[in-house]
Amino acid sequence: MSAYNLSSLNIMVVDDSVHMLRIVKTIFLAMGVTRVRYVSSVKEARAELLHMRPDIIITDWEMRPVDGLNFTRELRKEGGYFSRIPIILLTGHTEYERVMEAIQSGVSDVLAKPVSIEILHRRLCRIVDLSSMSANEPMLSGEEFLEIG
Structure with a gap:
C-alpha cells in the first residue's frame, strides 16, 4: 500500500450494522490499525x-435514531477539538446532492459502501498528510477534492 504506518492512529467507528463493523474491523486489522473503538x-x-x-x-x-450527518453537525457545533477532528462518512448514497449536503454539514470525506481496503487506506493517508501540514502552508485553491470510490 504505502510507507505510512497508520498503527498509531486512534479511531472511532460508528455504525449500527454489526456486519459493517466487522468489515471495517477486518480492513483495519489488515492495515495493522488496532487502536479502534x-x-x-x-x-x-x-x-x-x-x-x-x-x-x-x-x-x-x-442510523437511527440519530444519523451520522446529524452526529457530525452536533460535533462541529461544539467547537474546540470536535470542530477540527476529521470525520469520514460512509454511505451507500453517493449522489452529488447528498455528497454536497454531507460536505456542507462538516464531514471531511465521504466514502461509498462497500468500502475497500485500498480506498480507506488512501483516505487515512490523505488525512494524515493534511493533519501534518503546517498552519503556515496554506492549501492551494482546488487542491482539496472529493473522490467518490
Whole structure:
C-alpha cells in the first residue's frame, strides 16, 4: 500500500450494522490499525467521547435514531477539538446532492459502501498528510477534492 504506518492512529467507528463493523474491523486489522473503538450508535459514541479523543471518526450516514450527518453537525457545533477532528462518512448514497449536503454539514470525506481496503487506506493517508501540514502552508485553491470510490 504505502510507507505510512497508520498503527498509531486512534479511531472511532460508528455504525449500527454489526456486519459493517466487522468489515471495517477486518480492513483495519489488515492495515495493522488496532487502536479502534467500534460503537453501534451515536448515543454510545457520545458516551465514549467523554473520555476518548480519537484522531479520526468514521460514521455511517443512515442510523437511527440519530444519523451520522446529524452526529457530525452536533460535533462541529461544539467547537474546540470536535470542530477540527476529521470525520469520514460512509454511505451507500453517493449522489452529488447528498455528497454536497454531507460536505456542507462538516464531514471531511465521504466514502461509498462497500468500502475497500485500498480506498480507506488512501483516505487515512490523505488525512494524515493534511493533519501534518503546517498552519503556515496554506492549501492551494482546488487542491482539496472529493473522490467518490
